[in-house]
Amino acid sequence: MKPSKNIVSTAIKDLTDYFNSTDFSKAILLGIALTIPIIVGVKLDALQIGITITVGALLASPSDVSGSIRHKISGILFATLLAMIVSLIGGYLHLSLWLLFPILGILMFGISYLAIYGFRASLISFSGLLALVLSFSKVSGGMEPYERFLLIGIGGLWYVALSLLRHFIFPKAPTEYYLSKTLRLTADYLRTRGELVAETTDRAELLKKLLNTQTELTAIHETLRDILISSRTGSGKSDYEGKRMLIFVQLVDMLELAMANPVDYSKTDTLFNQNPQQLADFQGLLFAMSSRLNVISANISNPKKLRHNAKIVEFQEKIKNDISEYASGSNENFDENILMLKNLFKYQKEQIKKIEKIEWLLKNPAQREISLLKKEDSRRFLTKQNYDFEVLAENFNMRSPIFKHSLRLGVMTMIGYGAGMLFSVQNPYWILLTLIVIMRPTFGLTKTRSKERTIGTLIGGALAVGIVLLTQNTTVYGILAIVSLVIAFSMVQRNYKAAATFITLSVVFIYALLRPDIFNVIQYRVMDTLIGAGLATLGNLLLWPAWEMQGMQKTLLETIKANRIYLEEIIGFYNKKGAIPSQYKVARKKAFLAMSDLSAAFQRMTQEPKSKQKNLDKFYEIAMLNHTFLSSLASLSTYILNNPTTPASENFNKVSSKIVQNLLDAEAILKYEIAAETEKEDTDVEDIFEATFGKKIIFSEDGLPKENDFHLKIEEAHLVREQLKWLLAMSKKIQKIVRETNF
Template sequence: MKSSKNIVATAFKDLSDYFNSTDFSKAILLGIALTVPIIFGVKMDMLPIGITITVGAMLASPSDISGSIRHKITGILFATLLAMIVSLIGGYLHLSLWLLFPIVGILMFSIAYLAIYGFRASLISFSGLLALVLSFSNVSTGMEPYERMLLIGIGGLWYAALSLLRHFIFPKAPTEYYLSKTLKLTAEYLKIRGELVAETTDRSELLKKLLATQTDLTTTHETLRDILISTRTGSGKSEYEGKRMLIFVQLVDMLELAMANPVDYSKTDELFKKKPQQLADFQGLLFAMSSRLNVIADNISTPKRIRNNTKIEGFQKNIKNDISEYALSKKAFDENLLMLKNLFKYQKEQIKKIEKIEWLLKNPAQREISLLKKEDSRKFLTKENYDFEVLVENFNLRSPIFKHSLRLGVMTMIGYGVGMLFSVQNPYWILLTLIVIMRPTFGLTKTRSKERTIGTLIGGALAVGIVLLTQNTTVYGILAIVSLVIAFSMVQRNYKAAATFITLSVVFIYALLRPDIFNVIQYRVTDTLIGAGLATLGNLLLWPAWEIQGMQKTLLETIKANRVYLEEIISFYNKKGNVPTQYKVARKKAFLEMSDLSSAFQRMTQEPKSKQQNLDKFYEIAMLNHTFLSSLASLSTYILNNPTTPASENFNKVSSKIVQNLLDAETILKEEISLEVEKSDPDSEDIFESTYGKKITFSDDEKPKEDFHLKIEEAHLVREQLKWLLAMSKKMPKLLREMEF
């Protein structure tokens, strides 16, 4: 009974999240943008004009993704302009097949190649590809190409106006949604951390889940960062955005704290095996913090509903008592005691962050908070390079986007040829399937092909069932609109479901225009199967872009980002003072590059077995970098949140060696030296013990001082993290020499 209640509660929560998402609100907006012109066309007896305006709105919509309103509108306008130009060209492609095929291939390649400028540019590029494909349809027949172009432009402007209107009516909605999403992902991360504490056998699955959550979290951070920083221009919103920015800063710090792993799991396993109650308390505290973040996320817009909760406070008291009891049972210095204290110190910092978030949400007066400077905050934005040189530099077979564009150009020629050869009713449906499914990597294309095929078959079967039940055109019209809205809202969440509803929508739209609906379903399924098959074959046979080909660069960027982050930590530990902006920028970069490495590894697992060379070694190097970053986060968090002693000569000597090891790893990846060069310094094996010794020692003069316990905590944590970082940094070059790229 309890489990069934939990299932219902989870389902209701998921449904609530779906309806509150920006995907759903955008789908509603698109539904309005597409239906109003058609209704207008029907009422005014100008249906072809209404349909063409609808097509323009649809072509403008893909670039309407989350981010600042300025970036959104700019993307929509560029997509509209590209769609107008391509539609005009497409209107004059009434050529012989011998001329048509190469021209279509060149146009497809050129438009797809614009994706070299980043994610938003790839969506603008998709609008152009879609416009070219639709120029082969019988939409807007009887119009001059320039008339069609102008109406498509009107449709794009109509959609841009609706998008602006939505922004002015609900200006806070994207911020609230992504802030809530970040809180929930952070909660999930803490929950997995809690599960890892208790997992004493095999942690590999939980670590994979942790990496996947971390990737989602850093991606959401980027979106929220863009929304918060880029929109801080209006004076009326500065206070609201400023507070949300400070909450975001707390959440970024929480990720670093959550990543921080100040202890070795093998040591905690050994201790908690003897002290199961301490394990339950530490784990309970992590779960309580996770639960609290979920409560805050659910009430982000109504913070007054957040009630006081004593669970966190209760676990804190239990852990304090556990540590006190353990301390009394030990007469001499004990490393486990220090480990417990440091572990608890990290959890207390996490609690402070949660309390700060709650305080900020309860609308403190403007004078009580200090807003970040705009010039400093803008340094955290990831800027795309839109120079012409980018097109030139990537115009070769080493570029995945170049290969993808070339592949798409060739496959669209083949796809259109197949459609013409077998007299397919709507050959452009094959092209439509190709441009939607084909992705730069084989794994993503294969997944999309599978999901698209299954979704189309399910949609076709449902459509047949509904047609057999009713032939009411009003029902078809309602179902077409509802299916379209659901389809667009599910594209990013569940592509299989999106494909199902897209099929339903297309079938019911055609059912309103043509009587032979069963033929429409049959051709829709056939064309999708042909398109999906060609897309998969194209990625497999034509200039395939296997993940192994880009892994060398991905690893290089990850290791480099970790090194720069480490150098910033070393610099701050030596200088103290205020935390510089470049420190936080380096941390952000390290998190993002680690997420990219994790995503690359996941894509590699989706490729054919024959292309998964050294998969176990790639997993090992990915986990090694993740553990290295966790250790950096531990060191960073301690240094930032505690008064520390001056950096010792030993610290600088060992940390310099760690930096050098990372530089060696980078050199191997850059292939600047022969892989045969494996010689290292003769003293490198025992550099740690030769500097720090085998155990922590203090002079008799230091022990009686009041800050002795703080010093020994610092010495223990810094010593342990350096030892761990040194071991991992030495392992990286050795492991890289064994790998083949």
């Protein structure tokens, strides 16, 4: 019964998340934007005008993604302007077959190349590509190109008006949704950490799961930064936004704490095997914190429903007793296991403080009780996109994946449209539509999209046939077309296969309202999708392929560099003490983002042909080493930031400088500034460390006024010493693997 209950619970949770998501609300908005102009057009006997305005709204919609309202509206307006210009040009392409193919290729290349400016620019680019493809359709009937140009502009402005209306009616919805999602993902991260504490054969799988959750969390953190920081800088001081910003800060700190790994698993395995109750209590505390975050997530918009939960306090008391019992049974003055348990517990207590702070902030304390972040400090955390013309010029070469993708897309659309005309396909532009939706800069993503699009189209076609055989009622077709369209757009980012299924259903039923030969429509839809998917896959395989391995060197360089800068900030703070500088948190953010990029690049590499997965085992080892290195940095920084520490010793600076130098050497190898073959002569890591720190922690109790101070110093020395030793070993190993890897 229990597994089935878990499945039902997960399904309900996923369904609730789906209906609360910004994807679903945007899909509803798009459904309204597309339906009303057509209804008004029918009523006024101006259906073609209504359809063209609908097309304008559709072309404006891709840029409506989560972020600040200013960035969102700017993106929609730019997308509308590009769609208008491209539609005007596309309206005249049919006049000459000789001009059609080269201009089609050039336009596809140029519009696609705009994606070089980042994610939002890629969505604007997609609007332009879609406008060009739809200019080949007959959706606007016998309308003049300039008339379509103006009506598409009106459609875009209509969508802007609806987006602004939604924002003013539900201004808090995106913030609440993404904060809730961040809480849930952080809860998942803590639960996985709890599972990792136990000795298990699936530890490698759990680490992979941990890395995937971290990548997803980092992406959502970026979205929340844009929503919260941009809204504060654009609209002045807001108590609501300020408090939500502070909750977000707690969640970012929680990720660092959750990443922190202050213990060696081999040591905890030995200890917990001898003391299974300690393992159960530490796991229980992590699971209790995870459950509490899920409860907060479910009640984020109504914190009054949050009831006191004694489980966290209960497990805290159990762990305190476990440590006391273990200490009383130990014969050594300073047992390393006691220090390890105390440090591990300290990290959990810091995590509990963060959860308590989030609950306190949610319960709307008075303004005077909280200290909001300064705008100037918060703006430093935004990732700024460079929109200079130089970016276009710098990437205009075959080393750029976006340049190669744009070139590939231009060639394949000419071939695709030519194939459609040659074989007298009913709607050749459907082939182009499939190409622009499926083709991605890398082979792995294109292959996955092709597969999902093909399967989704076949399922959609089969469902459409079944429904047509059951009923020929046009009212049913109209309702199903609208519902399918809304579901399709809400699923594009979540499940592309499901989205493709509902897009097919929507297209088929829209055509069913206009044409009687619905089975031919289904047949051609499936055939055009198969042609487009086949061409997309072949194009990525044969035309200037961009294999992930070609960009792995740059991605790895950025990751190592980000980790080094983060380490340098930690070293600087340990030496200077005082207030936590904002550049420390910026460095931490960049290290997390770089690690997520490396993880995503490795995942894409695994989707490529086996022959192109060169040194896959090495890249996996490098990715995991960098993740472990970042976890160790998080452990070190968390301890230094949250505990009163002694002045940084000369030995600390000596070893930490060696770690920084190892990372600099790894960067130099990747930049070809040091030949990979010439390895620096160096003593063994253990020898360097022991020559500096010695084999044991040695403290003199002379002059210490309190015994407690002595214990605190021992704890600090133990944790800092262990992390430094671990970081030194990993930095040396990273450098070694980079030398051995043939990029």
